[in-house]
Amino acid sequence: MVHTYWQIGRLIIEQEQQGEQRAAYGKQQLEQLASRLTGEFGKGFDVTNLRNMRRFYQAFPIRETVSTELSWSHYNQLARLEDPAARHWYQQEAIQQHWSVRALERQIGTLYYERLLSSREKAPVETEAQANTLPLADNPKDYLRDPYILDFLNLETSRYQEADLERGIIQNLQQFLLEMGKGFAFVERQQRIRTDDGDYYIDLVFYNYLLKCFVLIDLKLNKLSHQDVGQMDMYVRLYEEQKRSPDDNPTIGLILCSEHNHTVAQYSVLKDSQQLFASRYLTILPSEEELQRELERERRNIEQQIKEQRGEYRIVQQPSQLSGSV
Incomplete structure (x- = not known):
């Protein structure tokens, strides 16, 4: 079906439209073509589907790039x-x-x-x-994102507790793993770490088989704090000592919080650490425009940080009220 629809899209472009990307003929001609194909081959060739086939070919003009591992419904989404x-x-x-x-x-x-x-x-x-x-390189930062969209938990805004958040993730584990990304496998919930001074419990533990390391997740309802960073730092150190095997790469700690704290991120061990990270989560799916604005803001922050690290930033002096200002 995938290759058949690709061929039909090609024929519409090359024969019906004479190679033009935009049709020079109107809806009536496309309806006539749909009628002819339906009469000869049956269902599946209405005007809407023909438009989808044409768009499919335009999006994937090289046949070798079309894999039959995906269905026509997959390609209909991708072509958009x-x-x-x-x-x-x-x-x-x-x-x-x-x-x-x-x-x-x-x-x-x-x-x-x-x-x-x-x-x-x-x-x-x-x-x-x-x-x-x-x-993706073998860099933990390449496997973590910000923000994480957890709308599938269906939590009521500001009326849930950390236990509700954790329970919702476990009950929707398949969707959470999909949101996490590549290579994540679930290990345990509320995993206990014993010490001489008492027991500590890690909210969620995963293993990433691509990075070959454990990933500890601590769930926080509020804005990121330096106490959260210190707690995760301790968890990672304990895990390194008690759980990590010689074949594992260094353990990663991820703090999922409802709001960023850029001061804490800038002036704590988070800044240069290759093992500690913090990301924001959203329990309500924002609009595409809101997500785009958020991503643009994050991108500017990242670019500014990189420029500062390279010494490429410039200090822009505000106009002085004093005479002789530089």
């Missing part, structure tokens, strides 16, 4: 994406991660690709977004 880099990335992820059509639709709707780009501290982001592929 205007950004070729995003389209290619979603296609490869859907194949590798065996996404259902519903999963692909949700990942596109929550701007998975854009959030991943925004959370990776590599500049310039625009240049990387134009690449045909988006490979």
